Amino acid sequence: MADVSLVDQIRLEDDVPAGLQEKTEESIAASVELLERWHGAANGRIRYCFAPRFALSCTSELLTRVAKLARERQVMVHTHASENRHECELVERDSGLRNVAYLDSLGVPRNKMVIGAAFYGRMWGNVEAVNNGLYQSGQFKRGIAYRNFPAALSPDSGYVYFRDTIANAPYIYHPSRKEFVTYEDVQSIVAKTRYAKDNGLRGIMFWQLAEDTYENGLLEAIDRVVKSFGIKK
Numbered sequence: 001m002a003d004v005s006l007v008d009q010i011r012l013e014d015d016v017p018a019g020l021q022e023k024t025e026e027s028i029a030a031s032v033e034l035l036e037r038w039h040g041a042a043n044g045r046i047r048y049c050f051a052p053r054f055a056l057s058c059t060s061e062l063l064t065r066v067a068k069l070a071r072e073r074q075v076m077v078h079t080h081a082s083e084n085r086h087e088c089e090l091v092e093r094d095s096g097l098r099n100v101a102y103l104d105s106l107g108v109p110r111n112k113m114v115i116g117a118a119f120y121g122r123m124w125g126n127v128e129a130v131n132n133g134l135y136q137s138g139q140f141k142r143g144i145a146y147r148n149f150p151a152a153l154s155p156d157s158g159y160v161y162f163r164d165t166i167a168n169a170p171y172i173y174h175p176s177r178k179e180f181v182t183y184e185d186v187q188s189i190v191a192k193t194r195y196a197k198d199n200g201l202r203g204i205m206f207w208q209l210a211e212d213t214y215e216n217g218l219l220e221a222i223d224r225v226v227k228s229f230g231i232k233k
């Protein structure tokens with residue numbers, strides 16, 4: 001996997017140091033060189049994919065060319081998308097489309113798109129209690145495996161469970177410790193898997209199996225949705 005452009009004719013509102021900026025032609029040329037050198041190497045064990053950082057840091061020209069090259073060379077495209085509300089708002093403001101629809105409009109086919117799910121939580125400290133910590137700033141503290149939630153984030157210890165109705169995702173807040181945890185649960189995983197099906201996407205991936213519960217976990221939730229639609233896995 002190679003990042004074809006750290007910053008390509010930057011679209012973000014903040015200024016970016018010149019050293020991080022790349023030109024489209026240079027990015028494409030470097031990526032194709034890597035592809036030709038490594039894709040299929042080691043008896044097919046090494047596989048290449050284009051990896052533009054995300055829509056806001058790449059021009060539509062770059063993303064269109066990446067999509068075309070990926071189709072021609074039969075390789076995947078990896079990108080970040082819909083990681084936070086502000087990013088989604090900026091993409092929609094600039095393109096008039098949400099992330100999946102925008103990528104599709106540039107030639108990244110929906111049947112090649114795979115969305116991601118996390119089998120872990122991320123804890124942030126020094127998060128103020130405004131809106132129970134939702135959309136507030138903080139400092140990253142640690143990751144927590146989903147299977148460890150009952151012991152590490154027990155309501156008896158002061159952790160309160162909430163739901164972000166906009167993102168359709170859960171979060172946890174500890175008022176006295178000012179700790180905020182963002183994560184996936186069965187309900188959000190089911191919603192993501194159904195979204196993939198309803199929008200004609202290739203599917204859903206997750207990271208990582210060892211962090212799931214042994215029974216009635218997140219992978220089982222994905223499996224139930226897949227089976228309900230009669231999708232071949």
